[in-house]
Amino acid sequence: MTREDVLAVARKAGDVGTVTHEEFADYIVMLEAQRRIGDDWQTVDQPYMAVDGKLAMANEDHRKQGKRLDFGEPKVLINNEDQLTLLVTVTSEIYGTRHGIATSRKQNGTRAEREFPWEVAETSAIGRALTAMGYGLLPGAGLASAEDMLRAGSTTQTGGNGGSVDKEGREYPRRTAPMSNNQRNKLIELYIERFGGAEAEALQGLDAVFESAFKHTMAEATLAEASKIISQMISAKTAGAPKSAVKK
Known part of the structure; x- marks a missing residue:
């Protein structure tokens, strides 16, 4: 799909309060999904x-x-050797209270779920609560965020060429979305806010962060990896302060 297609989807989603989805179209990612049409599964x-x-x-x-x-602070619903399930409450003075529930698979999940189950589940739950308020509520997407769908496609059962395998044994391709330009700019902004320096120094520092977390530089980061680091940096920035909207 072209950028104009993405913008068309954003326009269909409409406004939420004073903001539009079109303003935040750079955060929208097109992912391959399987839909059953008649007796066949088709990639859309x-x-x-x-x-x-x-x-x-x-x-x-x-x-x-x-x-x-x-x-609100995450509430643990389930925590055992197989999974961690959290509930997060988001309260708005405008729209009231919404809840989001998400699970990290400790055994058969992605590397991020296995190594950082709390962070993954908390981030996903926050995303679902915000979607329930209308933010990022795109046609056909439900409450899921891009990261949720990328994790769902990254199972331990794979086909011979690295694609996922459905319940009937049919193999289909999987695409990993790259980091967006918006995410790159946000990472640089957050790094400079915290550590100072110029953009070149921020890029060098961020490469070290991604090397430590994912064994590759920021240039190779996926959308989900960038989102995880952004969430960690925002949490570090607001540590010790009330968890409220970030003032720019």
């Missing part, structure tokens, strides 16, 4: 918004309206 492009895009929308909307957006 389905739009999803990344969690950091939903956060950016929500923060901007509340900043413009001068209202609070608060994130």
Whole structure:
């Protein structure tokens, strides 16, 4: 799909308060999805918004309206050797309270789920709660964020060429979305805010961060990896302060 197709999807999603999905179209990713049409499964492009895009929308909307957006501490629903399931409450002075529930698979999940189960589940739950408020609620996507769908496609059962295998044994291709330009710019901005220096120094520092976390440089980062680092940097930035909308 072209950028104009993405913008068309964003326009269909409409406005939320003072912001539009079109303003945050760079956070929308087209991912391959399987849909059953008649007796056959067909691959189609389905739009999803990344969690950091939903956060950016929500923060901007509340900043413009001068209202609070608060994130409650995650509540553990299930925590055993197989999974961690968290519930996160998001409260808006404008739209009221919404809940999001998400699970990290400790045994058969992605590397991020196995190594950082709390962070993955918390980020996903926040994304679902924000979608319930209308942020990133795209046609056909439901409450899922782009990261959720990327994880869902990264199972331990794979076909011979690395594609996923459906319940009937049919193999289909899987695509990993790359980091967006918006995410790259946000990472640089957050790094400079925290550590100072010029953009070149920020890029060098971010390469070290990604090397440590994912064994590759930032240039090779996926959307999900970039979203995870952004969430960690925002958490570090707001540590010790009330979890409210970020003021720009």
